[in-house]
Amino acid sequence: MNIKTVGVIGAGAMGSGIAQLFAQNGYTVLIQDIQQDFIDRGLGFIEKNLTKLVSKEKISPEGKDEITARLKGTLDLQDFQEADFVVEAAIEDIKIKQDIFKKLDSITDPGVVLASNTSSLPITEIAAVTNRPDKVAGMHFFNPAPIMKLVEVIKGLKTSQETAEAVKALAEDLKKVPVLVKKDEAGFIVNRLMIPQLMEAIKLYDEGIASREDIDKAIKFGLNHPMGPFELMDLTGIDIAYFVNEVFKSDLPREMKHTTPYSLRTMIRAGRLGRKTKAGWYDY
Ligand SMILES: NC(=O)c1ccc[n+]([C@@H]2O[C@H](COP(=O)([O-])OP(=O)(O)OC[C@H]3O[C@@H](n4cnc5c(N)ncnc54)[C@H](O)[C@@H]3O)[C@@H](O)[C@H]2O)c1
Numbered sequence: 001m002n003i004k005t006v007g008v009i010g011a012g013a014m015g016s017g018i019a020q021l022f023a024q025n026g027y028t029v030l031i032q033d034i035q036q037d038f039i040d041r042g043l044g045f046i047e048k049n050l051t052k053l054v055s056k057e058k059i060s061p062e063g064k065d066e067i068t069a070r071l072k073g074t075l076d077l078q079d080f081q082e083a084d085f086v087v088e089a090a091i092e093d094i095k096i097k098q099d100i101f102k103k104l105d106s107i108t109d110p111g112v113v114l115a116s117n118t119s120s121l122p123i124t125e126i127a128a129v130t131n132r133p134d135k136v137a138g139m140h141f142f143n144p145a146p147i148m149k150l151v152e153v154i155k156g157l158k159t160s161q162e163t164a165e166a167v168k169a170l171a172e173d174l175k176k177v178p179v180l181v182k183k184d185e186a187g188f189i190v191n192r193l194m195i196p197q198l199m200e201a202i203k204l205y206d207e208g209i210a211s212r213e214d215i216d217k218a219i220k221f222g223l224n225h226p227m228g229p230f231e232l233m234d235l236t237g238i239d240i241a242y243f244v245n246e247v248f249k250s251d252l253p254r255e256m257k258h259t260t261p262y263s264l265r266t267m268i269r270a271g272r273l274g275r276k277t278k279a280g281w282y283d284y
Contacts, residue, residue: 003085005082005085007032008022008031009088010091012038013045013276014141018087019071020050023046026070032077050068081108086114088114092121092243113163116138116139118138118140120243123184134163136156136159137153137159140152143235150190151177152188152190156184186251187247195244199245202264235274238280241264
């Protein structure tokens with residue numbers, strides 16, 4: 001792929017991080033969302049991150065200005081005519097993603113690869129609404145995207161090997177470590193392993209077996225993970241863990257299904273979604 005301009009859909013936690021990452025690596029980036037204040041908030045996150053990098057002397061003030069100049073917010077998907085590659089990071093809803101991909105299919109050049117950052121939805125189902133399912137792939141970044149090294153590259157049923165290789169090469173160009181997920185079964189690699197652990201952690205807490213603090217300590221000091229399961233959910237969004245588990249309940253074979261733990265449902269009802277709402281399993 002000869003990529004100069006990248007289109008990013010969604011200026012939320014992931015979209016803004018992905019946009020920052022591409023801009024830091026020299027790409028021109030268009031970032032689209034449905035409301036101007038969402039775009040402003042996303043560009044605000046990026047500004048804050050870049051300012052931190054300047055104060056840590058990781059980038060120069062001039063470097064920051066150059067990165068910022070490469071980023072452009074837009075409300076109009078039609079601007080993606082200019083994009084050589086698109087990564088979608090809108091909310092985790094199949095209907096919304098299919099609607100976006102249908103539009104992208106008619107707006108972008110037919111040779112352009114369209115990727116989704118979905119955590120749990122089938123790439124095959126997203127690709128099916130386009131006339132280029134061979135050029136649709138998953139490009140699953142981890143939060144925060146500018147920092148976390150892994151990128152899962154996911155093949156849908158019709159994704160060509162050429163597309164998968166091109167997305168892997170792009171991830172490497174962003175100085176990431178790509179892994180290939182050959183089939184788009186729910187959860188790919190990381191969430192397939194992580195979600196059951198998060199659900200079990202909540203059940204341990206619900207059953208009164210240990211406190212959240214001690215469960216976090218056990219995983220940090222017993223398995224050497226940098227964060228415990230409750231701290232991790234607060235960082236990545238309790239709603240995301242909830243939704244991914246709901247997808248697992250409908251998509252995975254019976255022996256792999258996890259019922260939704262009581263206190264997870266309660267957190268969702270209370271709107272305590274983690275750091276982004278300043279309250280989750282812990283207060284911020
Ligand atoms: N948060 C994570 O840790 C994480 C990690 C990897 C992947 N993901 C995936 O990335 C995607 C985005 O997650 P997030 O955490 O950034 O969510 P978020 O809620 O922070 O951001 C989503 C953004 O998408 C926008 N949006 C909604 N509908 C849209 C539309 N039709 N067109 C354009 N923009 C639209 C919203 O306004 C919002 O700004 C999801 O698919 C999620 O599963 C999330």
